[in-house]
Amino acid sequence: MRAATLTAFGSPLEVLDAPDPQAGGGEVVVEVLATGVPPYADEVFSGERRYPLEPPVVPGVGGVGRVVSAGPDATKLSPGDLVWCDCTVRARDDALTPDITLQGWSSRGEGGARLARHLHDGSFAELMRVPTENVHPLPASADPVRWSALSVHTIPYGGLLAGGLAAGETLLVSGATGNLGSSAVAVALAMGAGHVVVPGRNQAALALLADRFGTRVSPVELTGDDDADRAAMGEHGPVDLVLDLLPPQAPSSVARTAAMTVREQGRVVLMGGVGMLGGADLALPYPWIMRNSITVRGQWMYPRSANVGMIRLIASGALDLAPERITTFGLNQVNEAVAHAAAHGGPFDRTVLTPAA
Missing domain, CATH: 3.90.180.10 (Medium-chain alcohol dehydrogenases, catalytic domain)
Structure with missing residues (x-):
């Protein structure tokens, strides 16, 4: 061969x-x-x-x-x-x-x-x-x-399963304008997410997501001001789940700002590469996690059963x-x-x- x-x-x-x-x-x-x-x-x-x-x-x-x-x-x-x-x-x-x-x-x-x-x-x-x-x-x-x-879509699907995404919930995808992040938006909507917040700096990519998925997606253009960005991401109602898929080059502050938009008793799933090339740690505040009963978990790839679930989503037409x-x-x-x-x-x-x- x-x-x-x-x-x-x-x-x-x-x-x-x-x-x-x-x-x-x-x-x-x-x-x-x-x-x-x-x-x-x-x-x-x-x-x-x-x-x-x-x-x-x-x-x-x-x-x-x-x-x-x-x-x-x-x-x-x-x-x-x-x-x-x-x-x-x-x-x-x-x-x-x-x-x-x-x-x-x-x-x-x-x-x-x-x-x-x-x-x-x-x-x-x-x-x-x-x-x-x-x-x-x-x-x-x-x-x-x-x-x-499938090599792309099954990865965020694993993160959404890990976060327990339920039909009708609001998801925020950190890194939504990238290859994996945009996949997460499509997969989440195929799973029945009610709304997806998509922050990013790439205006063309944000516009593409809004054009493809309509009102179920809310683009948020990031400015680099953590407080302003957190407020803008939170304008679309309580966020039930944050899925982080940022690449290694992204600063930890961007991941932290997105994670802290999640509601009380919400969930945060980390699947990206932040910190893999060095730089500051994520440093989520202990009091915020504890007092708001936040669940934070990492997820590398996906369980074996996710392959079957992903194949079914595509075969059924739920994911086009x-x-x-x-x-x-x-x-x-x-x-x-x-x-x-x-x-x-x-x-x-x-x-x-x-x-x-």
Whole structure:
């Protein structure tokens, strides 16, 4: 098979020949039809984000493909099945706190690094070896290129599940004008959110969200004045849940201001990258959290069951993928794809690699 390989941080990806992967027990080999290229992929490959990848490695964050072969413990998957391959891999020897790796992308702790060495390569290849439990059947009519957006939408869906978003509630998405943040707006409305407050400084992105979703979305243009911004975000009624998806470059003050718009007994879910490149801590006030009975929790990625829930939201039409802008690249154009993704990281703008084309 051919695979796009990161040979060293700071070097362009190289499309190289590699042995075809073989499925062992508990594994599936999939032909990769489409895989999303994250807007920040260039920051990962340059080493700027300091992700614990170990080159040489085939990167990638899951994808849509067809089953080639499955291990003997797969009882329902068959060759030719159209499937979604989730990159969030959990170790099988600790049900309570399993080590986690994002296959071909990142990992957590030494246990996650060990897991990453076993499932080393991701989806920027013609074939990929995936744990059986990470392979989810898709409708036969699903367009692989459009459905590769599962790699984006499932992440904020995990945060909304963690925050217990209920139908009719008001959500504030911190980082709403970005790729993940705009996804959170669409997913929340598909889940039945009554109203979504979308703060940001990108006027064009705010206008796009308002145009797509109408009166259920309230844009708030941020000024950088914490008190004024908090007041403006709170003008649209009590906020039940705040979901933070700000990138690592964002100052902690922006995340803190958004978090503190939540109502008494409200919830705050942190999923972004604030502080990962250094800088001030989030520093939410202890008295405010305690006296207002605020729940603050972190959420990295999503539970396995979120994949099924997300597939159902799309298959039912509750989440419409049709308005999303998609640009596709073949495997030989992988570096062009990475550059394009970096330049097109706004709302509902997808860069997709099609390795098997």
